[in-house]
Amino acid sequence: xxxxHQRLNLPGRTALCSAAAxxxxxxxxxEASTAGGGWxxxxxxxxxxxxxxxxxxxxxxxLQFDVLHADSDARDIGTRSGLRRAGLGITTTWDVDLQxxxxxxxxEDGAALAGLSVAWSGIEDVRLRVGKFGSLVGMERRxxxxxxLLMERGLPHALTARAxxxxxxxxxxxxxxxxxxxxxxxxxxxxxxxxSEGKGVAGRxxxxxxxxxxxxxxxxxxxxxxxxxxxxxxxxRDRVRARPExxxxxxxxxxxxxxRDVAERTTLGAEAALLAGPFVLQAxx
Numbered sequence: 520x521x522x523x524h525q526r527l528n529l530p531g532r533t534a535l536c537s538a539a540a541x542x543x544x545x546x547x548x549x550e551a552s553t554a555g556g557g558w559x560x561x562x563x564x565x566x567x568x569x570x571x572x573x574x575x576x577x578x579x580x581x582l583q584f585d586v587l588h589a590d591s592d593a594r595d596i597g598t599r600s601g602l603r604r605a606g607l608g609i610t611t612t613w614d615v616d617l618q619x620x621x622x623x624x625x626x627e628d629g630a631a632l633a634g635l636s637v638a639w640s641g642i643e644d645v646r647l648r649v650g651k652f653g654s655l656v657g658m659e660r661r662x663x664x665x666x667x668l669l670m671e672r673g674l675p676h677a678l679t680a681r682a683x684x685x686x687x688x689x690x691x692x693x694x695x696x697x698x699x700x701x702x703x704x705x706x707x708x709x710x711x712x713x714x715s716e717g718k719g720v721a722g723r724x725x726x727x728x729x730x731x732x733x734x735x736x737x738x739x740x741x742x743x744x745x746x747x748x749x750x751x752x753x754x755x756r757d758r759v760r761a762r763p764e765x766x767x768x769x770x771x772x773x774x775x776x777x778x779r780d781v782a783e784r785t786t787l788g789a790e791a792a793l794l795a796g797p798f799v800l801q802a803x804x
Contacts, residue, residue, distance in 0.1 A: 564741040566608075569622060573614040580607040581665050587767040599767045602627060604664070608634075616641040620650075633681055644692040652687070654680040655700055655723035656746040658790040658803045668799060675803060677761030677773055680716045680748060697724040717757075717784075719750035725790075740794035742801075748786045757781040 523600040558571045566579025583603040591598035608622030618640075623632040636650025654660055657679035659672045672765040680702070687700035725744030790803035 671764040716754040721748035742792040
């Protein structure tokens with residue numbers, strides 16, 4: 520019996536997302552230090568931090584609860600509410616060069632390991648990383664859920680891969696950054712409910728101007744980048760789907776259903792952003 524292979528080339532399924540917003544800086548919530556030296560602590564936008572000499576521990580979390588009211592003439596959606604996610608993460612840095620990251624996410628489906636990685640930056644401008652971490656493709660995919668411009672991520676992120684186990688090597692100097700990564704297919708086999716990314720390679724290169732910043736004295740900051748990824752879906756199965764930028768709506772405007780005998784999946788991306796004081800403009804394709 521002969522066996523055919525499909526090639527799912529995601530650049531053929533293109534999507535364009537752009538957004539603009541006013542972002543106002545948030546002052547530090549509180550700051551305190553222990554008497555007599557030793558451990559010091561403070562609370563800021565990133566979480567609760569503990570420092571003692573070369574050891575720096577940062578603990579953070581987030582809680583997102585959605586309420587939706589939809590007035591539709593095509594389908595009775597009505598009013599809904601629910602917990603989107605509750606997250607908890609810890610970042611430990613030792614002597615600047617060695618960093619450990621761990622994060623978990625809790626939602627209505629239960630608990631899941633969002634990330635677990637160790638990074639070493641003992642070589643100037645170079646960082647080596649191993650563990651479970653996010654994809655190199657997609658500007659909004661790489662942004663944390665508390666850092667996106669709008670409440671919902673844009674639809675293009677459905678075409679990018681989720682966090683997976685792998686290893687990467689990165690370079691960053693004076694606004695220029697580049698990274699390459701290899702991802703395995705270990706522990707990624709729930710293709711029907713969450714999709715299966717499979718093993719593959721990815722690369723990313725980006726540039727930002729040194730004047731990027733916020734506040735009245737900040738100049739105009741520019742960011743641009745390109746990225747690409749080649750994956751071999753686990754067991755030859757793949758699926759791409761997305762909700763209509765409203766997490767509580769179960770309708771899927773994009774759903775390929777389960778595809779079988781997929782040999783490989785190629786994803787390419789381009790992104791750009793402009794930051795001028797409190798004004799932010801970004802787009803990706």
